[in-house]
Amino acid sequence: MSTSAATTAPPAAATAQETSATVEFRQVRRAFGAAVALDGLDLAVRPGELLALLGPSGCGKTTALRMLAGFETPDFGDVMVDGEDVTAVPAHRRDAGMVFQSYSLFPHLSAADNVAFGLRMRKIGVAERRARAAELLELVGLPQHGDRYPHQLSGGQQQRIALARALALRPRVLLLDEPLSALDAKVRLTLREEIRRLQRELAITTLFVTHDQEEALSMADRVAVMHAGRLEQCAEPAELYAHPATAFVAEFVGTMNRIPGRTGDDGSVVEVLGRRLPVDGPQAAPHREVEVLVRPEAVELLADEEGKARVTGTMFLGALTRITVRLADGTVVKADMTTHAAATFPAGAAVTVGLPDHPVLIDERRA
Amino acid sequence: MNANTGRRRAATGPQRHQPLARWAVVPLLLFVAIAFGIPALAMLGGAFTTSDAGPGTAVHYTTGNLTASLQGAYFTALLGSVKLSLTTALISTVVGLLLAQAVVTSRHGMLRHAVLSASGVLANFGGVPLAFAFVATLGNAGVLTQHLGLDKAGWSLYSFWGLVLVYLYFLVPLMVLTVISSLDGLRAQWREAARNNGATTWQYWRYVALPVLAPSLLGGFVLLFGSAFAAYATARAMVGASVPLITLQIANTLGGNVFAGQGNVGLAMSLDMVVVAGLVMAVYIPLQRRSARWLV
Numbered sequence: 115m116s117t118s119a120a121t122t123a124p125p126a127a128a129t130a131q132e133t134s135a136t137v138e139f140r141q142v143r144r145a146f147g148a149a150v151a152l153d154g155l156d157l158a159v160r161p162g163e164l165l166a167l168l169g170p171s172g173c174g175k176t177t178a179l180r181m182l183a184g185f186e187t188p189d190f191g192d193v194m195v196d197g198e199d200v201t202a203v204p205a206h207r208r209d210a211g212m213v214f215q216s217y218s219l220f221p222h223l224s225a226a227d228n229v230a231f232g233l234r235m236r237k238i239g240v241a242e243r244r245a246r247a248a249e250l251l252e253l254v255g256l257p258q259h260g261d262r263y264p265h266q267l268s269g270g271q272q273q274r275i276a277l278a279r280a281l282a283l284r285p286r287v288l289l290l291d292e293p294l295s296a297l298d299a300k301v302r303l304t305l306r307e308e309i310r311r312l313q314r315e316l317a318i319t320t321l322f323v324t325h326d327q328e329e330a331l332s333m334a335d336r337v338a339v340m341h342a343g344r345l346e347q348c349a350e351p352a353e354l355y356a357h358p359a360t361a362f363v364a365e366f367v368g369t370m371n372r373i374p375g376r377t378g379d380d381g382s383v384v385e386v387l388g389r390r391l392p393v394d395g396p397q398a399a400p401h402r403e404v405e406v407l408v409r410p411e412a413v414e415l416l417a418d419e420e421g422k423a424r425v426t427g428t429m430f431l432g433a434l435t436r437i438t439v440r441l442a443d444g445t446v447v448k449a450d451m452t453t454h455a456a457a458t459f460p461a462g463a464a465v466t467v468g469l470p471d472h473p474v475l476i477d478e479r480r481a
Numbered sequence: 482m483n484a485n486t487g488r489r490r491a492a493t494g495p496q497r498h499q500p501l502a503r504w505a506v507v508p509l510l511l512f513v514a515i516a517f518g519i520p521a522l523a524m525l526g527g528a529f530t531t532s533d534a535g536p537g538t539a540v541h542y543t544t545g546n547l548t549a550s551l552q553g554a555y556f557t558a559l560l561g562s563v564k565l566s567l568t569t570a571l572i573s574t575v576v577g578l579l580l581a582q583a584v585v586t587s588r589h590g591m592l593r594h595a596v597l598s599a600s601g602v603l604a605n606f607g608g609v610p611l612a613f614a615f616v617a618t619l620g621n622a623g624v625l626t627q628h629l630g631l632d633k634a635g636w637s638l639y640s641f642w643g644l645v646l647v648y649l650y651f652l653v654p655l656m657v658l659t660v661i662s663s664l665d666g667l668r669a670q671w672r673e674a675a676r677n678n679g680a681t682t683w684q685y686w687r688y689v690a691l692p693v694l695a696p697s698l699l700g701g702f703v704l705l706f707g708s709a710f711a712a713y714a715t716a717r718a719m720v721g722a723s724v725p726l727i728t729l730q731i732a733n734t735l736g737g738n739v740f741a742g743q744g745n746v747g748l749a750m751s752l753d754m755v756v757v758a759g760l761v762m763a764v765y766i767p768l769q770r771r772s773a774r775w776l777v
Contacts, residue, residue, distance in 0.1 A: 185673055205676040212677045218670035221775040222692045232678030234688070265774060276674075283679060 134161035135196045135286035135319050137182060142191035144177055151177040153343035162317040166324055166334035174343040175323045179289050184208040195286060211280030212289040216296055217272040219264040225275045226260035232283040250278035270301035288320040294329060306333055327367050339363045361477035364407045371413060371447045372405040384476055387467055394473035407475040410436060413449035414468040417458060421466040425459050439467060527748035546749035555750055561725040562710055569648040570705035574698060577656025585664045600654035607651050612718035615647050639720050647715055652705050659704060663697035693775055696768040703765040707758055727754060
């Protein structure tokens with residue numbers, strides 16, 4: 115994207131800021147035959163916020179987005195935009211711009227005509243259409259590409275045109291359905307930043323569907339983690355990572371070790387690796403076999419010739435190195451440390467594994 | 482195996498297969514040369530030559546045959562064929578598109594299966610059997626003609642519109658087969674993107690679906706035109722000389738049914754048809770190419 119595009123304040127910005135909308139899903143349920151896509155979803159999106167819907171395939175995140183766009187109808191519940199129930203409003207009157215996973219530009223129209231398509235449907239004059247299309251092409255950094263057809267554009271360029279098209283009608287809400295998943299890694303990183311910049315400039319309420327946790331954590335103001343049609347947790351990225359509300363969130367967001375432990379007399383304490391640590395979040399019954407969830411960066415390794423754990427492998431990650439350790443009971447634990455420090459733990463080395471004095475999440479022990 | 486051997490094998494592998502692949506094409510080329518090339522050359526030669534009466538006489542080069550083929554009854558027949566082909570192709574394109582769309586959007590897989598199978602059979606059902614089927618059904622003494630009293634309403638199967646009806650019987654299924662893959666290629670996301678941009682269903686068809694389908698529809702139209710233009714047996718069995726068609730005129734001149742010694746004019750008329758077919762193909766091929774790019 116050109117520097118000029120990045121620094122020019124778009125004329126649309128002020129308008130969009132004024133029209134930033136709230137979005138609310140109230141007890142929304144949707145089933146496709148026996149498969150329940152959404153199971154009583156309750157979720158509120160704040161004005162001007164970028165909220166990422168994150169979850170594995172089939173968790174209902176795309177169904178929720180399509181419901182907001184008007185492409186799906188809930189079996190039960192309401193979809194609200196700015197406090198107004200839009201559940202029965204047809205898709206072409208929803209006032210929500212959408213960017214699809216596979217670009218979905220119209221192949222017979224040039225980039226400028228694709229951008230101006232919505233304006234044409236609204237019967238806006240040719241001169242105004244052209245001016246608005248040029249303005250949006252400038253905004254997405256493709257001012258010279260208006261005459262090109264989709265097949266003459268790269269994937270990243272097509273997705274920028276799709277973004278411009280979605281913004282052409284100055285929608286109250288912007289919907290992004292895995293817009294980066296069809297792009298290669300480098301373009302994805304660039305476009306990720308571009309989308310975030312545009313969203314902030316226009317202050318437009320945005321829902322972003324992705325299954326890529328890194329994408330969600332790096333772009334969103336808040337991340338809503340979904341599982342089996344339900345909302346597991348909705349929080350800011352740092353909060354989500356540091357304090358996952360459930361075992362599913364803990365494991366889905368980032369990497370998580372599962373170390374065998376046993377709850378104490380009242381279930382508020384767990385014994386793990388020879389230590390007693392307070393339990394964070396939902397507790398289990400007393401004297402129960404559980405698994406303690408610990409991030410790799412929280413695991414401490416100590417070189418110890420008498421240690422019963424053994425280093426089985428290392429993975430270079432740049433500044434960090436991930437060390438894989440096998441405990442005496444066969445449990446595999448991953449520990450992250452600086453690459454410099456990791457040099458002292460060669461494969462086969464005997465180590466002692468420790469945990470810091472922090473509350474830990476626990477989960478039922480898996481078979 | 483060492484690395485050098487591997488490289489040598491990798492390099493010689495494809496070469497070993499190439500000559501075989503080339504030879505496999507030879508029977509096809511021979512067939513095309515015999516079944517298409519020789520008759521085409523004979524037609525071309527005959528269209529531009531004339532010979533004096535009697536065996537062993539001199540052959541003269543002339544454009545007279547072509548001139549004659551574009552005059553009088555022959556020209557009327559050429560226009561008749563073009564008119565019949567345009568009419569049937571147009572109707573079949575519209576009806577075939579609607580039928581194919583109904584099949585594509587149907588939730589019943591069996592319906593699609595049944596329509597496609599039936600279309601495959603009906604698109605190839607032509608000639609005298611088809612003519613007879615219609616004569617028995619909608620001819621002067623046909624079952625439906627008598628039952629519905631169509632003859633009193635002025636209906637005649639042995640007319641231009643009667644012929645149109647019969648041609649539709651195999652052209653509509655042909656259009657269904659032609660256009661259904663293009664309709665399958667229309668992405669659901671285009672419809673959703675259009676709706677998301679404020680387009681109604683009508684606007685989606687007007688501004689997205691039909692323009693995207695246009696090359697494919699025009700390609701189908703051209704194919705139907707060619708098919709109707711070249712049809713002979715059905716028309717021969719049904720209307721004889723009452724509807725002027727170029728294929729019937731060619732048969733008359735080559736057979737010497739009306740005027741003896743008009744064989745070369747018949748070949749010139751065949752050349753007229755080749756020119757029309759060539760023009761049709763010139764339109765069809767680029768359209769198909771464009772359509773294939775859009776509707777992957």
